[in-house]
Amino acid sequence: MPIQLLRQTDQPLYLQVAEQLRQQIENGELAPHTRLPASRILAKKLGVNRITIVNAYAELEAEGLVISRVGSGTFVAGEQQPAALAPSPLWRGSPVGRRPWNANQMVAEMMRLARQPGVISFAGGSPSSEFLPVHELRRALNEVLRRDGVAALQYEEAAGYLPLRETIARQMQQQHIPVNGQDILITTGCQQALDVTVNVLTRSSEDNLVVVEDPCYLGFLDILAARRLTPLGVPVDGQGMQVDRLEQIILRHRPRLIYTTPSFHNPTGTTLSLPRRRALLEVASRYGVPILEDSCYDTLYYEGEPPPSLKSLDTADIVFLAGGFGKTLAPGLRIGYLVAPSAWQERVIAAKQTADILTSPLNQYALHSYLHSGHYADHLSLTRRAYRERRDLMAAAARRYFPQEAVWRCPAGGMYLWVEMPPSGPTATDLYMAAINYSVVFALGSVFSASNSFSHAMRLNFATPALDEIEEGMRRLGKAWKELLARNIRVQPVNQRCTMPIL
Ligand SMILES: Cc1ncc(COP(=O)(O)O)c(C=O)c1O
Incomplete structure (x- = not known):
């Protein structure tokens, strides 16, 4: 495995090593499954720092030419997908059809791939670990155990710890939602x-239809x-759910509920405009259909507050x-909340109690203490600033690395960029499979669909990865896309006009 290094050139040493190994792999001198020398040994042989070799191997791994297996070394990739990143049977065959996986399977699969060393994941729905307030929560937990002792470890009222409910109610009052702690x-x-x-x-057997946005969480x-x-x-467009379609749906199907995420929708990032919020409330209250606002x-x-929540505009008490x-x-922390219309409050408490008795009192006490420490506002502005920067970087990278016909909208908040690739080209699943070889994963658009649509869409989480991972991951996705085109997929001229503006 001869390698010659030139020290008087601008090309970094690790790229020289990677390039020469690449040539040897491509011309067959290094056969599939050959074990490459340990980085320490090759570094010593070439008289370079070990990091140089580690970086060279990482470069080749990103290109899918080698596979590193923890504990056994780095190997030239074979015809097969690298074992560590081989997609599970879930991903084989056509995923377009009736929803082939449930959320648990999909999340498990994404997590499995995302945990592999070197994988950049845009797939999940997590906030960035960088900003989780470990110290402040440790302080809050200590304070609660010192101050409240066994009370924080005992059963509580099923509806939750009243001081926390009152704190949340005060936050809602600032958003013009007329609630008190007892309503939460x-x-x-x-x-x-x-x-x-x-x-x-939906307790009675006839109540089996629920309106959702398509795509939907x-x-x-x-x-x-x-x-x-x-x-x-x-359907969803640039102003959120197409509310003008609702009346017909309600008249024809008599749904039991309308579910919506009006602000920074998952997965599309769109926000329901104020006129549509009013129209949604009007049509739902006219026909007596409850709304579940997420x-x-x-x-x-990232661009100022979204329009007022449906709950704050709800004069008919249906939200x-x-x-x-x-x-x-x-x-x-696993802490959420629900404000039900007054007629439903007792029933939701009973249903919650049946489900899991109550939410961890220790966590509720700690969250209450944390919210009172005054750190939350700073935490929110820090994360908003950071996520906004990541969103902008991802949008700029999409412009640079994705084909011109790809369409997306820059979300004004939330965590996701929803990208639709040209409908006549490779599907998002094709891209997913190709991207696995470049150690980058995303969420397939089709799994969010109630109508088997969005076969060319993908959801990219910009909040979780670090800035350099966003740039690198998008570069790899662009490379995987080009590779797909070069391999076998002939792109037809785009014949389906998309209404979404291209950024
Ligand atoms: C729209 C939407 N609602 C609810 C949830 C669940 O949130 P939690 O972790 O608070 O249960 C998620 C998580 O991804 C989500 O995207």
Whole structure:
């Protein structure tokens, strides 16, 4: 495995090593599955720092030419996908059809791939670990255990710790939502607030249709699937759900509930305009259909606050407001909340109690202490600033690395960039499979669909990865796309006009 290094050139040593190994792999001198020398040994042989070799191997790994296996070394890749990154059977075959996976399977698969060394993940829904307030929460937990002792470790009222409910109510009052602490049910994450609402509203067997945005938050589609309910998808455009379609749907299908994430929707990032918010409330109250408003991204705004929440505009008392601290503070606390219309409050408490008795009092006490420490406002502005920078970087990288026909909208908040690749080219699944070889993963658009659509769309989380990972991951995605085109997919001229502006 001869390698010659030139020290008097501008090309970094690690790239020289990578280039020469690449040539040897491509011309067959290094056969598939050959074990490359340990980085320490090759570094010594070439008289370079070990990091030079580590970087050279990383470069080749990013290109899919070698595979590193923890504990056994680095190998020339074979015809097969590298074992560590081989997609599980979930990803084989055509995923377009009836939703092939549930959220648990998809999340498990994404997490499995995302945990592999060197993988850049745009797939998940987590906030950035960089900003999780470990010290402040440690302080809060210590204070609670010192101050409240066993009370924080005992059963509590099912509706939740009243001082925390009152604190959340005060935050809502500032957003013109007329509630007090007694109106708030603490839930185990926003997810449970959604589930409890669906549970109480769809108890009779005829009540089996639920209106959702199409695409829709995957975890909500899973709640519906688990309860044998059928989603009715309403398309989303630049102003959010196309509310003008609702009346017909309501008249024809008599749905039991309308679920919406009006601000910074997951997965598309869109925000429902104020006129549409009013129109949604008007049509829903005219036909007596309750609305479930998911507000879990509301405070992650980058261009000023979103329009007023549906709950604050709700004069007919038909809105269930679900929210939580998972996206804005720490998902591991598992604290969410639900404000139900007054006629439903007792029933949602009973349903919550049946589900899991109550949400961890220790975490509720600690969150209350944290919110009173005054750190939350600073934490929110820090994360908003950081996520905004990441969003801008990802949008700029999309412009640089994605084909001209790709369309996306720059979200004014939240965590996701929704990108639609040209409809006549490779599908998002093709790209996913190619991107695995470049150690980058994203969420397939089709899994968020109630109507088997979005086969060419992908959801990219810009909040979780660091800035350099965003640039590098987008570069790799662009490379994977080009490779797909070069390999076999002939792109037809785009014949389907997309209404979304190209950034
Ligand atoms: C729209 C939406 N609602 C609810 C949830 C669940 O949030 P939590 O972790 O607070 O249960 C998520 C998580 O991804 C989400 O995107």
